[in-house]
Amino acid sequence: MSEILNLQQVAVNFDDKSILSDISLQLDSGEILGLLGPSGCGKTTLLNTLAGFVTLTDGQILINGDMQISRKRNIAPEHRHIGMIFQDYALFPHLTVADNIAFGISKLNKSEQNLRVNELLDLLKLTEHIERYPHQLSGGQQQRVAIARALAPRPKLLLLDEPFSNIDARLRNELMLEIRQLLKQLGMTAIFVTHNKDEVFTFADKVAVMHGGKLLQLGKPAEVCQQPNCWQVADFLQLGSWIPYQLCGSVLDTAIGRLEDVSGLPVNGKNRFLLVKPKDVEICEAGGGGSNVIVNHISVTEQGYHYHLASNGCPPELAFDHLSLYSPQVLALGQSLRVKIKPHALLVFTKETE
């Protein structure tokens, strides 16, 4: 597979304030990258920098192996061969579906324009709406028009800023799968921004998790989920609950039990937390000792009951107030019980607390 995009130590400042720093990533032809991170971490700024709406402060961007962009060598957005789809689709309200799609290809002769528009109408199942205006379309149909418009100039790379945020939750999954299939069919390379980790796992081949203007981790969704490389990634992806621990030699103590022979962990100190995935917590059979947690919230989910547990009767330095447990077992609010951690696949981080 050929490389379409290569970012090397990209940095962007606004008014001398660092917004993006040291961003390096590569994307091969046909790959879909999901850019994930908390609000304000710089996702949209990164898309705008790639599209050419924001100027680089440092580093370089290489598009399709031959277009080199740096602070000294800027290339105008219209010459970058990049298509962009905005969160609100930004369709022209006074143009029909066909004219919206043809907007970026006005330099082609009329018959070529018509050929391309018709191809895209067909591909995106919009043919019956050809004469409609944006306000006469549903959110999903407007999104398809925006995609068709961005694809019309045959870009090398497609950028999508929160493409599913305006879509009804019930339709979202269906639409995501449909658009993913379409991009794959076209062999299109794409980067999309989202806050929603579930979207990334449905739509992306690769995930990039950002925080504070930096790229923290880049990898396949399953890799990032199973091996987050720092607490911010684990925290943002809500991979589990954080509980404090103390380490004494190779014995790790928590409010819900002791784990033996855990060698190679960071030495004891402040702000040491164990990431406990819900599947790694189990309820002890009766007679397994006194209670160590209390149920302080219950919700119903497709996977059974979701309980929030708080520690009960442990030293203050090991206390926690939120441990997730999914179970088909019926427990009452305020009920005390005993749980333990299954001693495998432990993830331990130094988590900075406010």
Ligand SMILES: Nc1ncnc2c1ncn2[C@@H]1O[C@H](COP(=O)(O)OP(=O)(O)OP(=O)(O)O)[C@@H](O)[C@H]1O
């Ligand atoms: N034109 C600008 N001038 C100055 N600061 C800006 C400008 N645009 C964005 N910022 C700042 O840059 C930071 C990153 O913003 P950006 O919109 O890229 O984040 P984001 O991750 O896309 O956020 P969200 O998920 O909320 O859309 C924020 O602190 C924002 O206030």
